[in-house]
Amino acid sequence: MKIGAPKEILPGEARVAMTPASAGMLQKLGYQCVIEAGAGLASGFTDAAYAEAGVEVVADAEALWAAAEIVAKVRPPTEEEAARLREGQLLISFFYPASNEALMETARAQGASVIAMDMVPRISRAQKMDALSSMANIAGYRAVIEAGNEFGRFFTGQVTAAGKVPPAKVLVVGAGVAGLAAIGTSTSLGAITYAFDVRPEVAEQIESMGAEFVFLEFEESELPDGSATGGYAPPSSPEFQAKQLEKFREIAPDMDIVITTALIPNRPAPVLWTKDMVEAMKPGSVIVDLAAERGGNCELTVKDEKVVTDNGVTILGYTDLNSRMATQSSTLYATNIRHMMTDLTPEKDGTVVHNMEDDVIRGATIVHAGEITYPPPPPKVA
Ligand code: NAD
Numbered sequence: 001m002k003i004g005a006p007k008e009i010l011p012g013e014a015r016v017a018m019t020p021a022s023a024g025m026l027q028k029l030g031y032q033c034v035i036e037a038g039a040g041l042a043s044g045f046t047d048a049a050y051a052e053a054g055v056e057v058v059a060d061a062e063a064l065w066a067a068a069e070i071v072a073k074v075r076p077p078t079e080e081e082a083a084r085l086r087e088g089q090l091l092i093s094f095f096y097p098a099s100n101e102a103l104m105e106t107a108r109a110q111g112a113s114v115i116a117m118d119m120v121p122r123i124s125r126a127q128k129m130d131a132l133s134s135m136a137n138i139a140g141y142r143a144v145i146e147a148g149n150e151f152g153r154f155f156t157g158q159v160t161a162a163g164k165v166p167p168a169k170v171l172v173v174g175a176g177v178a179g180l181a182a183i184g185t186s187t188s189l190g191a192i193t194y195a196f197d198v199r200p201e202v203a204e205q206i207e208s209m210g211a212e213f214v215f216l217e218f219e220e221s222e223l224p225d226g227s228a229t230g231g232y233a234p235p236s237s238p239e240f241q242a243k244q245l246e247k248f249r250e251i252a253p254d255m256d257i258v259i260t261t262a263l264i265p266n267r268p269a270p271v272l273w274t275k276d277m278v279e280a281m282k283p284g285s286v287i288v289d290l291a292a293e294r295g296g297n298c299e300l301t302v303k304d305e306k307v308v309t310d311n312g313v314t315i316l317g318y319t320d321l322n323s324r325m326a327t328q329s330s331t332l333y334a335t336n337i338r339h340m341m342t343d344l345t346p347e348k349d350g351t352v353v354h355n356m357e358d359d360v361i362r363g364a365t366i367v368h369a370g371e372i373t374y375p376p377p378p379p380k381v382a
Contacts, residue, residue, distance in 0.1 A: 030350025156190025
């Protein structure tokens with residue numbers, strides 16, 4: 001069978017779902033690989049590099065979708081792309097089915113199958129296919145780099161002949177995958193790093209990375225319980241939220257950089273860094289809001305924009321952090337896809353076996369053989 005990757009068409013999207021290296025691995029699974037001309041350029045992969053890796057380069061999207069029985073993409077398909085799907089074809093892509101019902105219906109009506117990379121169950125066995133994590137890890141790292149680019153000082157404290165420099169103080173709000181990557185980057189650059197999460201169980205991870213957990217004074221029984229939400233944060237109670245904001249208000253004037261990553265599944269991002277906290281920060285401070293796509297954790301964030309407030313605080317609401325590191329992002333994403341293909345190809349014979357009895361494949365499949373199969377049943381293993 002042929003697997004192909006088209007050029008992403010969303011403006012500003014620089015990633016590609018197949019690299020020359022991943023194509024080499026896919027060929028070992030028995031597949032022929034095809035790529036749309038220019039699809040890898042923004043990620044630093046030339047058509048010549050693909051051709052050298054044995055990939056067929058076709059002229060345009062039409063030729064790619066016609067040639068490939070399996071299409072690998074990064075962004076959810078546009079309506080135009082979904083309309084290209086045909087009977088028996090398999091699409092593997094980020095899809096966000098809860099907010100893309102019409103697209104799912106188009107894929108079903110065309111008789112195609114869809115595996116949503118954002119629906120891969122977050123269980124140990126599936127970590128190698130967990131594209132949400134691989135992308136969040138890069139975004140967390142890049143958030144610190146973007147902050148450093150705007151910040152007019154060193155992260156680490158220094159004593160130099162030209163004067164003494166205090167270390168920067170960085171607060172990371174939300175210690176999921178992106179937050180932990182931001183904490184690791186910040187401490188490795190030498191900043192004094194603080195972190196907060198509603199899940200108290202992450203305190204140990206935060207401290208093991210050299211950061212300080214910001215504790216709220218609360219009874220254990222009053223803390224949010226994540227066990228019913230598969231490790232994700234449940235919405236906080238109004239009392240908890242009030243305590244959290246009170247703490248943030250107290251430390252805001254002392255923070256040089258704030259990186260917010262707090263998300264709650266299927267809800268808008270919680271507003272945790274309010275206008276008055278921004279106003280209390282020192283001129284030259286920087287906020288990077290990784291939740292900008294879902295409304296933002298900071299009240300003053302503007303999606304995809306850099307805002308400089310009257311008191312000189314820079315707020316970055318960029319949602320393209322992965323495209324700002326396109327080579328790295330494409331390499332990891334293409335590897336996630338390649339691992340998914342390995343599980344779909346038990347005989348390594350270039351033929352997909354879409355085994356709906358497999359927890360991981362079943363969990364990620366949202367359309368199968370003319371049927372919408374989203375939402376999936378809960379996974380049987382942890
Ligand atoms: P996410 O992107 O959904 O959320 C980011 C973080 O924001 C979470 O840590 C959450 O607790 C935090 N948050 C929510 N509301 C907050 C608030 N009001 N204040 C402060 N922080 C708040 O999370 P994610 O990075 O995708 O990961 C979340 C969970 O999934 C974790 O339990 C993680 O261990 C788990 N996970 C498991 C696997 C695996 O087993 N394969 C892989 C990745 C993640």
